[in-house]
Amino acid sequence: EGKLIIFSVLSAKAIRDYIYTFVSRTNTCGELRSAHVGQKVTLYGWVQYQRQGLFLVLRDFHGLTQVIIPQDEVSGHSHVKELLSNAPVESVVRVTGTVSPRPLGQQNPKMPTGDIEVKAETAEILNSCKKLPFEIKDFIKKSEALRMQYRYLDLRSSRLQANLRLRSGVVMRMREYLCNLHGEGLLAGAKEFLVPSREAGKFYSLPQSPQQFKQLLMIGGLDRYFQVARCYRDEGSRPDRQPEFTQIDIEMSFVDQAGIQRLIEGLLQHSWPEDRGSIVTPFPSMTYEEALAEYGTDKPDTRFGMKIVDISDVLRGSNIHFVQNALSYPHGSIRAICIPQGMRYLTNKDLESLKESAKSQFNQCSALGALRLLSADLLEAAGLTLRDPTAFHFLWVVDFPLFLPKAENPTELESAHHPFTAPHPSDASLLYSDPTKVRSQHYDLVLNGNEVGGGSIRIHSAEQQRFVLEKVLKEDSEVLSHLIEALEFGAPPHGGIALGKLLFLLNS
Template sequence: EGKLIIFSVLSAKAIRDYIYTFVSRTNTCGELRSAHVGQKVTLYGWVQYQRQGLFLVLRDFHGLTQVIIPQDEVSGHSHVKELLSNAPVESVVRVTGTVSPRPLGQQNPKMPTGDIEVKAETAEILNSCKKLPFEIKDFIKKSEALRMQYRYLDLRSSRLQANLRLRSGVVMRMREYLCNLHGEGLLAGAKEFLVPSREAGKFYSLPQSPQQFKQLLMIGGLDRYFQVARCYRDEGSRPDRQPEFTQIDIEMSFVDQAGIQRLIEGLLQHSWPEDRGSIVTPFPSMTYEEALAEYGTDKPDTRFGMKIVDISDVLRGSNIHFVQNALSYPHGSIRAICIPQGMRYLTNKDLESLKESAKSQFNQEIMEIICRPDGSLKSLLTKFLGEKKQSELIQALNMQEDDVVLLAAGEHKQCSALGALRLLSADLLEAAGLTLRDPTAFHFLWVVDFPLFLPKAENPTELESAHHPFTAPHPSDASLLYSDPTKVRSQHYDLVLNGNEVGGGSIRIHSAEQQRFVLEKVLKEDSEVLSHLIEALEFGAPPHGGIALGLDRLISLIVDAPSIRDVIAFPKSFRGRDLMGNAPDYVTPEELEPYHIQVSWPLEEKEAKKN
């Protein structure tokens, strides 16, 4: 049922053709029901298990079927019995037999084929399986490295098969939706992974994203383009990243931010798996500034509250030193989150660890306020606050009995700390049994109005692009570009799902003059490197914009997988290694010769090689 969802585009006739015409089975192992009783069928599959020479369970990509091993003396049957009784688990067999009803009381309602069994008449072992290093169903308990090494066995698990099936279905429906766009066939520029060429000293690079090429397509007059693009990014050893990943890449001419947003909402609604509920459009939208102020992050998880509240006005004028001090700075403020039922669900140790993590990760002091069962507050602050201020505080933070408030003073940056504490305490509350986030809920959110430039971390007097230098300024801020670039908002937009960034894009600069100004005057970059793009803008570049969705992340959120490795058929390990094919691997100096490169061995390895 649910599994057939991916066939939706094809007619029933085409589906039958597909599954049966090209192979010699008559049915899949997930298909037989009472209505098939009496039919002669041929099944192909793997031996899931076998019991005492009496029956076995056959498995294929579509399901399980119970096969009865013949026990009578009919000609040939003893051969079939011997074959099937001795076939090792996970061997591949063909079984031909007759569909029979299961004896009364032996039906299995949990199994779609649980009303029937197939009485084997002939059988063939197509491939025997040697002893497995572990049972398929136990795989999930094994180490990541072992599962990667035997990825093809892990792929036999119903969990991974379901993930890949869902991924394929979603992508197909995305293509349906986007199919009147044009321009398959790109792969393009950007920095990162280098590929030596046969010209000495010259390298190709693998695309991080087809950014420049999709812009050039628009300049080439192709109205719109989409691609399910394989991209490459060398991120060293960041955890749970893949050196290759897949994005749904889209670009359109004559479009504005709202147009792209409506397109993506329609796309996701069209391709959303039926069994995951429906999603409501349009998605809510929030500015970057609001997101930072209320959630302390540019990718808020809006499935639950606990928003950051500015309580500066409540505390202003109170005789508390750190409050006075913070409020004396231009952007100083006092902010807080309220942890519902914190006293009941969090231990003292939990609270200490929250405060410690704010200290160690954000260098941020945290003060706590507890709401006692009688409604009074307990805190180091209370003695400085009158009755009225306390009640204002309770109201501002909507505190209930047993709630815990975490409070932080600072200049804006305390929001990041509070945002992190918000997520950490949600995890702690849920671990203790309080349900905050519905695991079946999908909260999409647009985050907009990002700053166009940010101060460089290493030298805050210089600016860098918040996203990339092709992002267009917000129309209302275009003149600020020349007077006060730090204040310019951009036409960049991020799509956030349950607190994860699943997409991002922008309206691009289409004026050569503006692009040159951004590169040369604001970013002080050598525009020579991008001269071919600037030149292209001079030749009638249409206004255009686009977006890219991170397919791996999106699918992993839909199927609630802990890692994107669970939605990629052959992922690389944490450290970018292919443990099955053993990549990356050493190559001989002869193999490097046509590419005019040689390895620079680090000193210790050089020494080791000598000995």
Template sequence: MYFPSWLSQLYRGLSRPIRRTTQPIWGSLYRSLLQSSQRRIPEFSSFVVRTNTCGELRSSHLGQEVTLCGWIQYRRQNTFLVLRDFDGLVQVIIPQDESAASVKKILCEAPVESVVQVSGTVISRPAGQENPKMPTGEIEIKVKTAELLNACKKLPFEIKNFVKKTEALRLQYRYLDLRSFQMQYNLRLRSQMVMKMREYLCNLHGFVDIETPTLFKRTPGGAKEFLVPSREPGKFYSLPQSPQQFKQLLMVGGLDRYFQVARCYRDEGSRPDRQPEFTQIDIEMSFVDQTGIQSLIEGLLQYSWPNDKDPVVVPFPTMTFAEVLATYGTDKPDTRFGMKKYLKRKDIESIRNFAADHFNQEILPVFLNANRNWNSPVANFIMESQRLELIRLMETQEEDVVLLTAGEHNKACSLLGKLRLECADLLETRGVVLRDPTLFSFLWVVDFPLFLPKEENPRELESAHHPFTAPHPSDIHLLYTEPKKARSQHYDLVLNGNEIGGGSIRIHNAELQRYILATLLKEDVKMLSHLLQALDYGAPPHGGIALGLDRLICLVTGSPSIRDVIAFPKSFRGHDLMSNTPDSVPPEELKPYHIRVSKPTDSKAERAH
């Protein structure tokens, strides 16, 4: 029997090209996720009518009577069909003898993607017809009975990875899209990884999983918080952006070690690759310092890392904010690659244009030839001693291209950081692999500034992260003299150029917290009076971190968008395309909440009035 070639293609479609690791194969890959030395394989067929999953059958099952339930993936000339469940595919032989006419009728007439239950015997495939690319490729099922559990109508698109679908269509029929290998793999990997994180935190290190409210009070300046009207006129709940206040209050409450896989909310309007609700691994500990949190997280990622990826190497390197900005021109550098080579002259022109267009800034390229002379207009403007000093500082080598710019430090660094990524893009189009998708390069960035000048009024300060961040122990005196120069005990975890986590040691001293909130940040402390009061009543020193789960899983699975690691994501406009959400609500349902809709035209009219 010929096994169709598209079936092996099926497994390739959606996944990004991956070097070094083998292609994911339905059935084998998910199982490999589960098979670590300590971990037993779950009983996938407990409590149900099937005896086995489609994907688990091997030669070791030969002769066994099995009952399988699944979807008809493919049927060939009424002779066999391929049955699919979450665990994989198996070939089912359609009986041809007269006595089995009813079984044949069911299996031949059911449309593709119909759900059937079959019972029969596991037999060997005839010699020469084994399919080594298919985990169940040595066996097939000789069917005795079959039942059509549900027929499938004509589908809006084929559930085959190589059939390209727009994302809008995938989201509209998400329940069909979820049947794809890639979505099954992503969601199961996510579940496994979170489970391992829980084991690490809860079972190995005594963390307590505590749920915190999502109906809460708006935070000062919480302009990105969704509002929830209450039944009290003019009173609203807010959906918080993080459990920040609660996790700190839990430490004051002596819970010692808290974690939560926390749903968080942020209303950023339409922003690509952001979701109005997202999930973070939220952690807080008492009596801990920065090093303690870093070790905890390194251990957490090492423990929960999928078995089908290269193991995570710890400890992760650490750089200060000043260093990463000077070296990489960003606070979330992709540290998988360092140098930039192989640029052509015409590339340099496009880079200069990019800098001029995006940063309104001049870029001066320097080409170093074999005798280390500079082939650049810059050469005419600087002294020989300066030139040699630059060569020494930049550790340049023969055939290097150096891009120089001048200007305000942060701005110039940012530009060069962007150019570095632009160059990487350029080089990768030339076939130079700089950013290995199988490589996971973690980096801690520390010693951030505690405050930044406010965008609206640069003479005022705002928190670089949030106002509960403790100052760097060496810089506390600066709070009273030059607060702008004070560094914080905030730390970011960066993976392949993405910020996947951030946290800090918090302020546990009420007086210091009041001074920062009221005097330095000029915030209304009334809204945080409960937190300030809590710090007065024996708050332990504490700190924590939150990992962005959606982004982390997106990177681990190599998915193009976080929407690919969320079961029911919103579109980038915040819509659920399957159910048409958000939707209008009859006025009588607004009444208990004492709100009325004011259409934009109304408010225009109001203003005119």
């Protein structure tokens, strides 16, 4: 039962057309194998390397092929030898020749085309390259400024090309999953930059986030929406921040928290790059409270243990002064992390830096979370591997508080995320009696200690939205009257999520 959707499959002919007919090559530089021996081929590419007029390595986006420069006296061959021996590195050439097996013992098993070579018969220099400021493979070691100046040379490195391919592949598989399965992909804007128009005094405003627009789309009966949005964040120039990033933004009608979570798990499973191992679903889930208690952060790195444990009861009978002092406060407790093999791996200097870190975060509840990560850094610097860089530990963090006390005035409340987040169904009545206790239907997706996504079920009742804005947040609901009015015209229950940093974390 259940209908099967078969995606369009293009014919083998269409594919050959696409790869070869549109361009004049017969094969790419990554393609030739022993099975092609004897075939006459035409390759286009860059001269990666050339040795003493004997052979060269030709490179295109698909790979490398070794080309043998003719040494005999056959007519035209001396011209080809002249051309190819003198082509500067990174020149663009066309080579036509015959695929031959490499001589015994000269095969290169590390190279996909390492069983063959192409004996050049004719050749043409399509564009000669002037002297490079650096070798392509060395670019990655150079300064950011130099890499930017010659970005088109930097991009020729295998690492950057692999990252672009990876990203393109993952995003396309995400689109397949979301779009071909009855989603609707729309394109929208990004952040609240003001853009001057040609009419003096008038501006375009780029939206801060598509939040309200995607809610309005659901009210417009669109059922599902996603976009792959290019976002720009105006944070000034901080070296560790990307002002430009890509976000997968999703909104659905008639959905609950579990529904969004299962969708994202399916999406990631479908689009995950094969060479990064498979993903196990469903992802584990942890409440905000548990995350803070056990990891000292709302984005725990669950690749390693060293959880925070409460040792108050163990120490209650002790006569250590500072312990008794701490326990004398209301809710006072003693918490610890156990550092495995700490005695063996941590030096006195390490212990000093842990103490300094603890002091500098005195009285901050995230102090133990930071100490846990610092301890891991120190252990790893000493040679222990705690956090496998090839492991991907996904985690849902749920049951965030809906409101938090304002930092500047703790008697007033502000939204923990945004004012459109719906309260947890079990806490709906607390909204009216004790809003500080209300948990929300917000969820974060955490990967190896990074927040890679976040979303919520939204408020769809105009009355509830008005109460949150006016009575809890003490804000002027007039500013959002357009949204509240829309909620009055048959808004369906809806929710969504945005995946941000994920693509970036996949780069090598």
